[in-house]
Amino acid sequence: MRILQIVPSISLIYGGPSQMVLGLAPALAREGVEVTILTTNSNGDRGQKSLDVPLNTPIKQDGYEIIYFRSAPFRRYKFSLDLLKWLNFHAHKFDLAHIHALFSPVSSVAAAICRHQKLPYILRPLGTLDPADIRKKRQLKKFYALMLESANIARAAAMHFTSIQEAKISERFGVATRDLVIPLGVIPSQEDGxxxxxxxxxxxxxxxxxxxxxxxxxxxxxxxxxxxxxxxxxxxxxxxxxxxxxxxxxxxxxxxxxxxxxxxxxxxxxxxxxxxxxxxxxxxxxxxxxxxxxxxxxxxxxxxxxxxxxxxxxxxxxxxxxxxxxxxxxxxxxxxxxxxxxxxxxxxxxxxxxxxxxxxxxxxxxxxxxYSWDAIARQMIEAYKNILVQR
Known part of the structure; x- marks a missing residue:
């Protein structure tokens, strides 16, 4: 299997979403999956320097590859036209895309490209469908969903939730979804300081x-x-x-x-x-x-x-x-x-x-x-296979 992991940023300064992708990718690779991460060089939203990484070229690490693209011109939103162009040109080479984030321009457009290219994709909402989160910007999110995200949700092969409770309460904007509940993993601490x-x-x-x-x-x-x-x-x-x-x-x-x-x-x-x-x-x-x-x-x-x-x-x-x-x-x-x-x-x-x-x-x-990454990777691979068989 050739799997794309698409995430607006993997800078650890953004916390959980970055850690998840960086934990899942090597675990999938250990199980024989070919993984490519598409992301940006975003590293904070208020004047921090961008990640000092090579751009637009695959970097091999821990059994998978990662490609960084310049985050511009809307740095706060971690948008990258180069990433989207690359995806549009290369999507046909992959079996499935796992997209981490909703209501993020680069992720939303990436899902739309996958729809157009007929590449099955999974969406992980990162808590953005929680009613408490939606209430903060309800009108804006309703408009965003109407224009783009509802169609992405409707055509997703699955919605990846990390807990039963998250799946239970998440808003779907009137769209029926196939829910996939797989928790996140952790790497146990080794140092004793x-x-x-x-x-x-x-x-x-x-x-x-x-x-x-x-x-x-x-x-x-x-x-x-x-x-x-x-x-x-x-x-x-x-x-x-x-x-x-x-x-x-x-x-x-x-x-x-x-x-x-x-x-x-x-x-x-x-x-x-x-x-x-x-x-x-x-x-x-x-x-x-x-x-x-x-x-x-x-x-x-x-x-x-x-x-x-x-x-x-x-x-x-x-x-x-x-x-x-x-x-x-x-x-x-x-x-x-x-x-x-x-x-x-x-x-x-x-x-x-x-x-x-x-x-x-x-x-x-x-x-x-x-919460072992190896166990979670095996669950994820089974989910990927089921999606591909059904399609």
Whole structure:
């Protein structure tokens, strides 16, 4: 099989969507699939330098190839006319396209090209069909869907959702779809830099570390988490909070959150790292005693799965769509979207280290069994084959 993976950007600064494609591609290649990723050199939306990569030429890595195209002229929207021209010319050489993103111009036009070229394609909406997300720009999305995306959805071979809950609540704009539910995978952390990290930031070994690692965005629930942590400090609980993440699309909100922490009692109990990757990211996931993500909506939550794979118990909201899996596997705790419940669950976790340890072990066991990239690649290949046989 020759499979195209099309994604607006694979810069890790954009978080989950990039990690998914970079995890899936080598796993598919290990199973004998020929994979080509089409993407742009976009690397942030507010003045960051573009990725320093060769353009318009295949680059071989980890058993697959990737082709970068210049993101221009609308950098914020990660648009590339060169990518679309390449796809239009080469689409007939491939068996299927897996397109990651809706309501993104390059992905939308790519799907239209696949329709025209009669290349079957799968769409992964990345949570953009969640009613909570649609409400933010309802009229614009309705118009966009009317003009382009509804036809893309209607003609897609399948819609790839990463959780049953995401598939259940997603808007379809009146179009019937074939749903494919396959979760995301994670690469377990290998490095153990916990002691070095604590020394670097002067965090005593006996002080619990509470980790938030995600994009700093209003939907992530920091307006619930910060007051909850303040209440715990006021009640005399001792911990160290690590805020790891950034927001290249809304730096003003990021600065607002930082200012809120600097002007509160949390200031002397908090380390703000900015965007993390590589060894530092692995060390943080392993050093954390509790990972917390009280999002207002989250189609999967790749950072949650990564924390689980590192053996860290999680506290998430009931709007993170793997909350049922977390609850049933006892990998952590699930909170309502309210400060009192979140505060109470954090208090329980902080005051019961042995229970945290037990749930961390359950989390690791569950993640390694269900979020292995090799296992997910095999599920994906079976789905690809079924689509091609039916067509």
């Amino acid at each position: 916990e002691s070095t990290l604590r020394q670097q930031w002067s965090i005593p070994v006996d002080v619990p570390l509470v980790l938030f690692m995600s994009r700093i965005d209003p939907k992530k629930g920091l307006n619930l988490l910060i007051p909850a942590l303040e209440k715990l400090l006021a009640a005399g609980l001792n911990f160290h909070f690590v805020l790891a993440g950034t927001n290249p699309q809304d730096p003003d909100y990021e600065e607002k959150i930082k200012s809120q922490i600097y002007n509160s009692c949390l200031r002397s109990h908090t380390t703000i790292t900015g965007f993390v990757t590589g060894e530092l990211k692995s060390a943080l996931l392993q050093a954390a005693d509790i990972f917390v993500l009280p999002s207002y909506y989250e189609n999967f939550g790749i950072a949650v799965a990564e924390a689980m794979a590192a053996g860290t118990p999680v506290i998430i909201s009931d709007q993170v769509h793997i909350c049922q899996e977390v609850h049933e596997s006892e990998s952590g705790w699930v909170s309502k979207l309210e400060v009192p419940t979140l505060t109470e669950l954090l208090r329980i976790a902080l005051q019961n280290p042995y229970e945290c340890q037990r749930r961390g072990l359950r989390a690791k066991e569950y993640a390694l069994q269900h």
